[in-house]
Amino acid sequence: MKTILPPHLKPSQKVEDPATILEEAREICKGTQNGSFVTPGSKYNNCFAMAQPQVSNKPLRYFVINPITASQVAKDFSGLVVINPRILEKDKSSKVMSLEGCMSYPFRPEKKVKRYAKIKVTYSVIEDLKNPKVVHVESREIKDFTAFVCLHELEHLDGKSIFTN
Numbered sequence: 001m002k003t004i005l006p007p008h009l010k011p012s013q014k015v016e017d018p019a020t021i022l023e024e025a026r027e028i029c030k031g032t033q034n035g036s037f038v039t040p041g042s043k044y045n046n047c048f049a050m051a052q053p054q055v056s057n058k059p060l061r062y063f064v065i066n067p068i069t070a071s072q073v074a075k076d077f078s079g080l081v082v083i084n085p086r087i088l089e090k091d092k093s094s095k096v097m098s099l100e101g102c103m104s105y106p107f108r109p110e111k112k113v114k115r116y117a118k119i120k121v122t123y124s125v126i127e128d129l130k131n132p133k134v135v136h137v138e139s140r141e142i143k144d145f146t147a148f149v150c151l152h153e154l155e156h157l158d159g160k161s162i163f164t165n
């Protein structure tokens with residue numbers, strides 16, 4: 001079983017063929033729900049989402065949403081596995097403070113971060129890991145908590161985090 005790795009700063013590679021990540025995405029999805037990635041003694045027992053680079057030495061550009069604790073986020077993205085996400089627009093007037101913790105820093109307290117509360121993103125998504133079908137989303141506006149989750153995970157995909165920015 002994988003565990004959360006010490007944060008590494010490698011930028012992740014684009015996912016060329018979503019079929020190649022299915023098995024790993026299923027494992028990460030389970031891990032978001034059953035605590036199998038949690039560092040013993042961690043402040044954080046579960047997560048809203050997990051970026052693949054947090055658990056892999058071969059970082060790829062995707063993150064997986066916890067369908068239980070972040071069901072609204074999954075609804076907003078229309079799926080559980082968000083692949084090759086990219087920001088198209090940021091609403092500069094929407095900056096707010098977000099209090100966030102990170103599974104990659106299991107012993108550090110939550111930190112206040114400035115976030116855009118309204119962004120437009122493009123990505124591909126796997127709706128359901130049992131019957132995987134990849135859908136491309138050309139442009140979607142996401143807001144508030146869903147935007148914060150997306151921005152937090154995007155940082156992991158870029159080899160950054162709330163504690164290293």
Ligand SMILES: [Zn+2]
Pocket residue numbers: 101102103104152156161
């Ligand atoms: Zn994190």
